[in-house]
Amino acid sequence: xxxxxxxxxxxxxxxxxxxxxxxxxxxxxxxxxxxxxxxxxxxxxxxxxxxxxxxxxxxxxxxxxxxxxxxxxxxxxxxxxxxxxxxxxxxxxxxxxxxxxxxxxxxxxxxxxxxxxxxxxxxxxxxxxxxxxxxxxxxxxxxxxxxxxxxxxxxxxxxxxxxxxxxxxxxxxxxxxxxxxxxxxxxxxxxxxxxxxxxxxxxxxxxxxxxxxxxxxxxxxxxxxxxxxxxxxxxxxxxxxxxxxxxxxxxxxxxxxxxxxxxxxxxxxxxxxxxxxxxxxxxxxxxxxxxxxxxxxxxxxxxxxxxxxxxxxxx
Amino acid sequence: xxxxxxxxxxxxxxxxxxxxxxxxxxxxxxxxxxxxxxxxxxxxxxxxxxxxxxxxxxxxxxxxxxxxxxxxxxxxxxxxxxxxxxxxxxxxxxxxxxxxxxxxxxxxxxxxxxxxxxxxxxxxxxxxxxxxxxxxxxxxxxxxxxxxxxxxxxxxxxxxxxxxxxxxxxxxxxxxxxxxxxxxxxxxxxxxxxxxxxxxxxxxxxxxxxxxxxxxxxxxxxxxxxxxxxxxxxxxxxxxxxxxxxxxxxxxxxxxxxxxxxxxxxxxxxxxxxxxxxxxxxxxxxxxxxxxxxxxxxxxxxxxxxxxxxxxxxxxxxxxxxxxxxxxxxxxxxxxxxxxxxxxxxxxxxxxxxxxxxxxxxxxxxxxxxxxxxxxxxxxxxxxxxxxxxxxxxxxxxxxxxxxxxxxxxxxxxxxxxxxxxxxxxxxxx
Numbered sequence: 001x002x003x004x005x006x007x008x009x010x011x012x013x014x015x016x017x018x019x020x021x022x023x024x025x026x027x028x029x030x031x032x033x034x035x036x037x038x039x040x041x042x043x044x045x046x047x048x049x050x051x052x053x054x055x056x057x058x059x060x061x062x063x064x065x066x067x068x069x070x071x072x073x074x075x076x077x078x079x080x081x082x083x084x085x086x087x088x089x090x091x092x093x094x095x096x097x098x099x100x101x102x103x104x105x106x107x108x109x110x111x112x113x114x115x116x117x118x119x120x121x122x123x124x125x126x127x128x129x130x131x132x133x134x135x136x137x138x139x140x141x142x143x144x145x146x147x148x149x150x151x152x153x154x155x156x157x158x159x160x161x162x163x164x165x166x167x168x169x170x171x172x173x174x175x176x177x178x179x180x181x182x183x184x185x186x187x188x189x190x191x192x193x194x195x196x197x198x199x200x201x202x203x204x205x206x207x208x209x210x211x212x213x214x215x216x217x218x219x220x221x222x223x224x225x226x227x228x229x230x231x232x233x234x235x236x237x238x239x240x241x242x243x244x245x246x247x248x249x250x251x252x253x254x255x256x257x258x259x260x261x262x263x264x265x266x267x268x269x270x271x272x273x274x275x276x277x278x279x280x281x282x283x284x285x286x287x288x289x290x291x292x293x294x295x296x297x298x299x300x301x302x303x304x305x306x307x308x309x310x311x312x313x314x315x
Numbered sequence: 316x317x318x319x320x321x322x323x324x325x326x327x328x329x330x331x332x333x334x335x336x337x338x339x340x341x342x343x344x345x346x347x348x349x350x351x352x353x354x355x356x357x358x359x360x361x362x363x364x365x366x367x368x369x370x371x372x373x374x375x376x377x378x379x380x381x382x383x384x385x386x387x388x389x390x391x392x393x394x395x396x397x398x399x400x401x402x403x404x405x406x407x408x409x410x411x412x413x414x415x416x417x418x419x420x421x422x423x424x425x426x427x428x429x430x431x432x433x434x435x436x437x438x439x440x441x442x443x444x445x446x447x448x449x450x451x452x453x454x455x456x457x458x459x460x461x462x463x464x465x466x467x468x469x470x471x472x473x474x475x476x477x478x479x480x481x482x483x484x485x486x487x488x489x490x491x492x493x494x495x496x497x498x499x500x501x502x503x504x505x506x507x508x509x510x511x512x513x514x515x516x517x518x519x520x521x522x523x524x525x526x527x528x529x530x531x532x533x534x535x536x537x538x539x540x541x542x543x544x545x546x547x548x549x550x551x552x553x554x555x556x557x558x559x560x561x562x563x564x565x566x567x568x569x570x571x572x573x574x575x576x577x578x579x580x581x582x583x584x585x586x587x588x589x590x591x592x593x594x595x596x597x598x599x600x601x602x603x604x605x606x607x608x609x610x611x612x613x614x615x616x617x618x619x620x621x622x623x624x625x626x627x628x629x630x631x632x633x634x635x636x637x638x639x640x641x642x643x644x645x646x647x648x649x650x651x652x653x654x655x656x657x658x659x660x661x662x663x664x665x666x667x668x669x670x671x672x673x674x675x676x677x678x679x680x681x682x683x684x685x686x687x688x689x690x691x692x693x694x695x696x697x698x699x700x701x702x703x704x705x706x707x708x709x710x711x712x713x714x715x716x717x718x719x720x721x722x723x724x725x726x727x728x729x730x731x732x733x734x735x736x737x738x739x740x741x742x743x744x745x
Contacts, residue, residue, distance in 0.1 A: 153585030261716075282712055
């Protein structure tokens with residue numbers, strides 16, 4: 001902390017010096033060193049992210065599959081095909097439904113949990129750990145557990161039967177399969193969101209609460225007018241990550257409903273459909289690439305709009 | 316039992332296990348790149364000086380899946396027997412854990428596929444029609460291989476436009492597997508022989524928490540009913556025919572049994588698949604293949620069961636699930652690869668398959684020996700003469716998923732069979 005102004009001053013001096021003579025050897029060396037340091041990351045990023053993304057963009061205009069290879073250019077054909085493909089439309093609707101259901105729920109629950117666990121409670125570190133546990137568990141393991149819990153003869157139904165209910169077959173019911181998986185996902189990710197909120201909560205200066213208290217604000221008013229606005233950045237992060245994560249949901253569907261989109265495609269999501277087309281036997285890598293770009297565009301637009309909304313609120 | 320293949324044991328736990336393995340593999344693969352494949356290739360071509368060395372050893376890679384130690388042993392024994400006969404050819408067995416076709420098709424795309432590998436009939440059409448595997452005809456002519464040794468329907472699944480692309484390594488058929496104790500308790504002496512008897516028996520057997528018939532809304536089972544109703548799975552051009560009158564009749568019969576409450580899908584009785592429901596005592600009858608035998612013995616050794624031919628409609632009908640050995644298009648040793656394929660699927664190789672008892676030998680003359688060695692599986696062998704190969708033409712997986720969704724809507728929502736199947740047919744011809 002203390003060194004910061006000094007470093008800044010030195011940097012400014014160096015920059016001024018360098019600006020005076022652009023081909024100064026010191027500056028060149030500095031630039032070279034800088035690039036050398038980021039080179040490993042850049043190289044990995046180029047090879048494993050940028051390269052495949054560019055290649056996928058090219059593929060999305062081709063009739064291409066893994067076993068037959070390149071079979072001709074189709075222009076925007078793959079993109080037009082999406083509009084006429086009922087399974088794609090179903091996957092899109094399911095994904096949107098999933099995002100709208102999961103993101104607000106998990107954000108709200110995480111906030112409540114964080115506020116409660118930020119209070120002086122007995123054993124709160126135990127609860128913090130317990131709530132965070134699902135988040136550090138592999139989603140595959142969690143999906144396997146819930147596959148057992150939610151099955152026709154599973155734990156949940158046994159409990160419900162003991163209470164005298166006639167429970168449905170959760171994962172085989174077209175209306176319940178997706179909400180069941182949504183509930184599992186909320187349970188899994190809420191811990192991560194809670195930790196983010198907890199960290200943000202501890203950054204709120206206590207003076208604000210003291211001032212609010214002096215002004216006669218009730219605890220609820222303090223929560224609503226001090227805590228929530230102060231958490232804006234954390235909320236932006238939580239919601240954005242929630243949306244991106246939910247748009248890309250895959251493993252839960254892949255494992256809990258056979259990877260086939262569940263009963264009547266009720267758990268078919270965009271990622272799962274991309275997978276089916278690319279690797280899952282549908283032999284349509286080009287189409288899969290096109291859907292990937294559609295998904296990318298959707299997430300991009302949503303995040304941009306959301307950023308703008310948050311900025312406007314801040315202004 | 317068979318990884319990444321939809322027809323056999325559709326157990327979710329297996330898929331999940333595959334996913335776990337995949338997740339682990341992903342990190343492992345990222346670290347070691349493609350070195351195993353490339354080293355074996357380069358190793359095999361190293362002594363390339365023509366004729367300089369008398370004993371030029373060729374190394375072939377052979378891929379498949381292997382879901383039990385018993386299955387693994389059969390392949391290993393076959394390879395050992397082949398290597399003994401061909402000291403100049405070494406065979407490297409590279410089983411694929413997890414999703415089999417996913418790995419194979421990526422390898423095909425990157426020209427690193429094994430020299431010889433398993434290929435399920437349901438996806439064979441695409442690989443044949445898109446030139447991803449080699450036709451075997453030049454070698455059939457050269458080595459004067461007698462193709463009439465195979466069960467005829469099986470070989471057809473690996474033929475496209477007059478060329479043969481693979482030799483079946485073995486097969487399973489569907490038959491009626493039933494719980495004999497439940498039959499006795501219900502006072503039924505004989506397994507059902509017609510649709511009417513099947514319906515009546517199912518009604519009689521459905522009681523005390525037992526379902527008369529457990530059958531998933533899956534074309535890999537209902538396809539048998541389609542043939543029994545007088546139809547086929549594909550038209551004369553080899554394209555899927557999902558809305559034929561016979562298919563509609565089969566789906567309507569299925570729906571009738573569902574409506575009567577004498578047929579349920581496995582997941583509605585808390586089972587992973589129909590065979591599991593039989594093992595758990597939740598089902599009196601199921602339509603399953605040879606794989607059910609090992610599963611029943613393992614899961615429920617005390618269960619008393621028997622196998623009978625499927626009941627007939629207008630005619631006898633069953634499905635044959637088969638896997639072939641095919642040759643990769645990029646192999647550097649087509650001659651050696653062909654010799655391996657021919658050996659594995661010939662009388663010498665098939666002897667191990669026959670004795671293993673896990674599936675039936677593809678060599679027709681050995682079926683009677685199989686029935687003698689495994690009398691409890693006789694009904695499966697009897698279906699060999701009429702069972703249709705499990706293949707639905709181009710984009711097999713897409714077609715299978717489309718028709719299965721239609722069957723689900725019939726099962727879950729009481730959809731009209733004709734409409735549902737016509738929709739499925741329309742969706743695959745986009």
